Structure formats: structure tokens, C-alpha cells
Amino acid sequence: MHYWLMKTEPDAFSIDDLARVKTEPWTGVRNYQARNYMRDGMHVGDGVLFYHSSCPEPGVVGVAEVASEAYPDPTQFDRKSDYYDEKSTPENPRWMLVDVAFKRKLGRTIGLDELRQQAKLEGFALLQRGNRLSVLPVSKGQWNHILALE
Numbered sequence: 001m002h003y004w005l006m007k008t009e010p011d012a013f014s015i016d017d018l019a020r021v022k023t024e025p026w027t028g029v030r031n032y033q034a035r036n037y038m039r040d041g042m043h044v045g046d047g048v049l050f051y052h053s054s055c056p057e058p059g060v061v062g063v064a065e066v067a068s069e070a071y072p073d074p075t076q077f078d079r080k081s082d083y084y085d086e087k088s089t090p091e092n093p094r095w096m097l098v099d100v101a102f103k104r105k106l107g108r109t110i111g112l113d114e115l116r117q118q119a120k121l122e123g124f125a126l127l128q129r130g131n132r133l134s135v136l137p138v139s140k141g142q143w144n145h146i147l148a149l150e
Contacts, residue, residue, distance in 0.1 A: 076095045
């Protein structure tokens, strides 16, 4: 089992939205490294820390799990989508996604400032200067430590 952190802006898709729909395709990822994590690293049952970004209190707000193996993101083929990619074809898709399933909402937001204060999280990809990826690997130790902060 592997662990991941997936960022979303809560005004676009929040933990409450995921709780309501139960499972959601993680569309719109257009960074090659994030795509590679989903395509090559994620497997059904992997744990996901659900993270709200670009909001007044960024932080971990819930737990989800990977609910599918990677498959082509259909938004890349939709000319009306903000995520349309004219160089991508159904025969040779560039962008992949996984489905993410709701597990639970945390009792409180574990904020970015609090995460930065945790000595045990040194080396955590989220806290690295300049790291803006929307999908990040999380070690088992980091996973356990973050959830213990709840």
C-alpha cells in the first residue's frame, strides 16, 4: 500500500463534495510528474490525504482512497473543457486520472503552518520550497504522524 496527498481548491471541489458524491474521477491534472504518480504509482486501496489549497486555511481536511487504476482523463478530448489538449488522442492519451473515494472528513483541518512545525515531517514533499504539485507521495511514517495530529 502506498500513500498520497492530493490537493484541490475547495471552491472547485471540496471534501464535502467528495463526501456527497462518494467517488470522483480526479480530472484536470496537467503536470507530467503528478500524472506519472497517478499512472505509475497509484493502485486501488492506496491512502489519500485530501488537502484544500488556495483558501484561507490550507491543510489536510480528510482521508480518501484510490478507487481505480489509472485511465485516460476524458477532459483532454473535450474541446469545450478547460483541460482540452489538442495534442492528445484516444489512441495516444497524454493525461491519466484515478478515481478517488471518500473515507472520512477529519475532525479539524491540519493546517499547513502546523505541518511546517512538525520536525517528524522534515523532507515531506508538500513542505519543500517551490513544490506546487497537486499529487504528492507520502511515506507511511508521514501518513501516521499527520493523522495522529487530528
